[in-house]
Amino acid sequence: MRQGSTTLELEATRERVLDAAEELYYGRGVQAVGMDAVRTASGVSLKRLYQLYPSKAALVEAYLRRRDARLLDGLARYVEAAPGPPEERVAAVFDWLYEWFSEPDYRGCAFINSYGELGATTPEVAAAARAHKEAFQRYLAGLVEAADLPAALAAQLALLAEGAITTAAISGTPEPARQARAAARVLMDAARGAVGPPL
Amino acid sequence: MRQGSTTLELEATRERVLDAAEELYYGRGVQAVGMDAVRTASGVSLKRLYQLYPSKAALVEAYLRRRDARLLDGLARYVEAAPGPPEERVAAVFDWLYEWFSEPDYRGCAFINSYGELGATTPEVAAAARAHKEAFQRYLAGLVEAADLPAALAAQLALLAEGAITTAAISGTPEPARQARAAARVLMDAARGAVGPPL
DNA sequence: AGGGTGGGAGAACGATAGTTCTCGTGTGTT
DNA sequence: AACACACGAGAACTATCGTTCTCCCACCCT
Missing domain, CATH: 1.10.10 (Arc Repressor Mutant, subunit A)
Incomplete structure (x- = not known):
């Protein structure tokens, strides 16, 4: 020493x-x-x-752990900085996705990729992917609640986001973020229009 | 011989x-x-x-090629058998997803998984993934058009489906298919309500 | 019946990767 | 000034994998 x-x-x-x-x-x-x-x-x-x-396994775990924290922190900071009513913050999630997808080395979600590669053989990787996605959903649910929207909307918005993540990766364009954002707005408006039933 | x-x-x-x-x-x-x-x-x-x-690469390509054909055929057969108006066929896509997700060995989309694993090193795999997703989108676009819905809806429905595919894999439940179906119906209703603008 | 050919089992070969070990060097301490 | 330790560079060791080769058996044709 x-x-x-x-x-x-x-x-x-x-x-x-x-x-x-x-x-x-x-x-x-x-x-x-x-x-x-x-x-x-x-x-x-x-x-x-x-x-x-x-071991390499330990390094991989550390990689996923740090990436999880950084991604969610980055998202939270971006959304916090978004102006406007709470509903606008939900939409900001998709703007954040657009910026992420536009990075030149964007290659999809590290957790989904790792899950496909190692999830079946390495339980720790599968668990990390699950934890990351759950944390993302929890964060979205918080935004949805803050906007006084029905809780069930959060899962639907998460599906749009996840779909955009993989579609942007495979197709190679950031456009899916825009489409997801538009769809999210429609879902939010519809939920607002009829607060109780349409889910 | x-x-x-x-x-x-x-x-x-x-x-x-x-x-x-x-x-x-x-x-x-x-x-x-x-x-x-x-x-x-x-x-x-x-x-x-x-x-x-x-070579193994050739076997992998054949695996992806056959899986692509089988998946889309299976989907088309399922949707074709669905009763009701064209709009119901669109919803049937998500019922098909639900059945797929419920298979005991479901582990997400083979193309997304392969893309994450090999897409960066093996261009053929990346191309196969892109082709598969494009074919899926084309099929969806056909259904959307047959239902007299705006074309832009197809991409949004595809995002819901993709999101459901990965979320069901990582979370281990088929529920995302239900949530995606509900969201799809809201999007379709909204598009019907105002045929032109809301995209 | 006999020989030649196709096919199976598995060894062999070369490459790569995860992990550990050796060796040489430089630095701080006595 | 000399020693001891820590560190870096890279070899070494072992396992695995993609691919090919060898050996042998069984079968078919003449």
Whole structure:
């Protein structure tokens, strides 16, 4: 424990590793990326890498955990900054999606991708995907409630968002965010028009 | 070309191989399944396997091609059998989804899963996913047009369906099909109410 | 009946990946 | 100044996988 081993530097190295891992895993898929690629991209030696994360599985878990937190934080910050009535905040979710889809390296939802790749063989990955989607739904449900809209609307809006996420990835255009936003507005208006039944 | 080599038997063996490959690839992910597992599951020797499909990539392509055809055929047959006005056929799409999601081994859309796993490294897989989703959208667009609904509705209904597909996979329940169906009906009603603008 | 051919089982081969080990070097401590 | 430790670079080890090869048996035709 001489030099470079302060807790702070350790944490900074962890971040560097996660930065590299995230870009590689998200961009190419988890299985397609070896530990050596993470080492090269991060500039952290294999030895230190395995000190920080005792196995690739642990690194993958950390990648998903951080991505979950960052995505939801980013969404919340974006929505919080959106002006207008609560209903407008719900619509802002889809604007956020549009910006996300427009990023040049957009390749869909890391959790859905990981689920398809590893969900069947690695229960932790399946659990991470479930947790992430549940957290997203909870957040949406909060917005829906704040807008005084029926609770059942949240699940429907989530479906639109999820559909937009995969459709944008596969088709390669951010347009699905717009279509989802328009559909969301129709659903909200309809729910407003008749508060009780139409679900 | 003696025995067992008639074109018919060849085709039957191909189907056996594809049956095994489909179950394994869909259930565990493509990368997680080796050629040896396909050989064991199908009972077809490695030599014959490589005669029928010259590489794993070729087998994967055949798997996706057949799955594409079967899914869309199954959907079309289901919808065609649905009684009622054209609008009811659109709703039937979501009933079909519900049945699909209820299958015990349901694990989401093979194309989305393959895209997440291999789309970045294997352009053929990305293309297959795109083609499949486009075909699905085209089919939906046909139903929407037959129901005299605005064309833009098709994309929105597709988003609901896609969202339901991944949400049902990750959450493990078929409920998203119901929620999507309800939302679809609201969208259709709204489009009917005001034929031109609300898109 | 006998030989040649097709086919099956599984070994073999080369590549890749996850993980660990070795070696050399530089640095802080005594 | 010398030692001890930590670290980086990369080899090494093991397992797995895609693909091919070898060996052998059984069958069909003459």
